[in-house]
Amino acid sequence: MYPAARYVPLGDSALLVEFGDTISLEANHKVTALDFAVQKAEIPGVKELVPTYSSLLVRYDPSKVSYEQLALCIKDLEQTPPPDKEADRRIIDVPVVYGGQYGPDLGYVAQSHGLSQEQVSKLHSEREYRVYMIGFVAGFPYLGEVADEIATPRLETPRLKVPAGSVGIAERQTGIYPCEAPGGWQIIGRTPLRLFDIRQEPPALLKQGDMVRFKPMNETEFQRMCTE
Numbered sequence: 001m002y003p004a005a006r007y008v009p010l011g012d013s014a015l016l017v018e019f020g021d022t023i024s025l026e027a028n029h030k031v032t033a034l035d036f037a038v039q040k041a042e043i044p045g046v047k048e049l050v051p052t053y054s055s056l057l058v059r060y061d062p063s064k065v066s067y068e069q070l071a072l073c074i075k076d077l078e079q080t081p082p083p084d085k086e087a088d089r090r091i092i093d094v095p096v097v098y099g100g101q102y103g104p105d106l107g108y109v110a111q112s113h114g115l116s117q118e119q120v121s122k123l124h125s126e127r128e129y130r131v132y133m134i135g136f137v138a139g140f141p142y143l144g145e146v147a148d149e150i151a152t153p154r155l156e157t158p159r160l161k162v163p164a165g166s167v168g169i170a171e172r173q174t175g176i177y178p179c180e181a182p183g184g185w186q187i188i189g190r191t192p193l194r195l196f197d198i199r200q201e202p203p204a205l206l207k208q209g210d211m212v213r214f215k216p217m218n219e220t221e222f223q224r225m226c227t228e
Helices: 025-041 065-077 105-113 117-123 219-227
Strands: 006-009 016-017 046-051 057-061 091-098 128-135 143-144 159-162 168-170 173-176 181-183 186-189 211-216
Touching: 006 105, 016 046, 016 065, 025 046, 025 057, 025 065, 025 128, 057 065, 091 117, 091 219, 105 117, 105 186, 117 186
Parallel strands: 091 211
Antiparallel strands: 006 016, 016 057, 046 057, 091 186, 128 143, 128 211, 143 173, 159 181, 168 173, 168 186
């Protein structure tokens, strides 16, 4: 966490508000609160908000608002006590089938830590994870943080194709691939849930600030949900 938020101009039409440079729950709370406040304020000229782990990117139309005007407005919002959005945050249950063809790296993660595959699955599914940010591909949630006992580095060589729904670990992060994509995360399972659907509103199932609980399921249950 920085002692105070840093305001950084990015080109001639974007402002970056930074609260820190590491994964921090406190910084992420500040990002979520400011994102909500800026949305609610409906500042003329603001076109898009992109919240991340510890910063908020604000894209704006310089013909409608200057950088200086925007920065002053956002600084005022930053100092305003936010409503307690954490109290009514959503908790989403995500069913997962662990291991086998659905989690090809579960054995490696277990072996790396001297654990059984069942122990890894239990450690992964017994806690709630905060959605720190959405990124990489549309709807991909960066979740944290996994237990130290199963934190595992990314693959040395990323896969060219990771199936949609794959649940992976990268260091102390865990995440879910919303669509087939290249990736280097350690894949330990898969969910039948659709995380991104352009036909839905909003199209992404998860948003920053949500909490996720992984619920173990067997292959029969997985196949049944896939066909529903």
